[in-house]
Amino acid sequence: MKGAIVQCLGDLVKNSFGNDKWEDSLDKAGMSKKSFFMPLQNVEDEKVLKLIDSLCKVLKVTPAQAADAFGDYWVNVYAPKVYGSYYKGQGSAKDLLMKMDEVHANVTANIPNAHPPRFEYEWKDPKTLIMKYKSQRGLIDILVGLVKGVGKYYKEDLKVTKIGPDRVQVIFPK
Numbered sequence: 001m002k003g004a005i006v007q008c009l010g011d012l013v014k015n016s017f018g019n020d021k022w023e024d025s026l027d028k029a030g031m032s033k034k035s036f037f038m039p040l041q042n043v044e045d046e047k048v049l050k051l052i053d054s055l056c057k058v059l060k061v062t063p064a065q066a067a068d069a070f071g072d073y074w075v076n077v078y079a080p081k082v083y084g085s086y087y088k089g090q091g092s093a094k095d096l097l098m099k100m101d102e103v104h105a106n107v108t109a110n111i112p113n114a115h116p117p118r119f120e121y122e123w124k125d126p127k128t129l130i131m132k133y134k135s136q137r138g139l140i141d142i143l144v145g146l147v148k149g150v151g152k153y154y155k156e157d158l159k160v161t162k163i164g165p166d167r168v169q170v171i172f173p174k
């Protein structure tokens with residue numbers, strides 16, 4: 001997985017819980033406490049998953065709580081700074097979410113060995129979107145957290161529900 005994800009995770013943990021907790025999480029995951037991550041570097045999926053597991057233990061939070069915190073931080077703090085251009089012209093949560101398949105395909109297009117998540121969209125009714133998540137990583141909780149983050153970014157009260165291992169339902173207020 002791209003180092004961007006790990007860098008964002010590190011910023012979140014350091015800012016909200018302190019540097020010690022981040023170093024403890026790295027240590028528990030068998031990584032050097034001084035590990036440093038660059039957005040375009042590749043970090044093995046297994047290492048990232050182990051790190052997430054470790055930081056849940058260190059911070060005493062559930063994987064779903066960690067996923068919500070990560071989704072919020074990625075969409076509202078990290079991505080606007082690092083990937084601001086992807087938000088331009090997207091005026092609503094619906095606009096941004098409908099762009100996400102294309103964004104993930106594009107952002108990793110020139111990066112060897114990238115395996116971005118892909119999405120398929122199905123409208124159940126005019127306010128209800130089913131996002132089908134296609135990734136070998138099985139990070140559906142993180143997808144839920146990210147979609148909630150998009151609702152917060154646009155100040156829209158989205159109802160976000162995991163309806164299966166590869167499906168999230170989003171009900172828009174209008």
Ligand code: HEM
Pocket residue numbers: 001002004005075079083086087097100103104107108114115116117135136137138139142143146147150
């Ligand atoms: C707005 C700017 C965004 C950018 C530039 C972006 C970019 C990325 C990148 C570079 C990765 C790592 C992919 C890899 O290493 O193969 C990633 C992972 C991921 N992104 Fe985004 N993302 C954005 C927003 C979102 C949003 C809003 C969602 C959900 C609706 C989302 C869903 C995911 C998920 C679930 C992953 C985890 C990887 C996986 O499940 O396979 N992203 N994203």
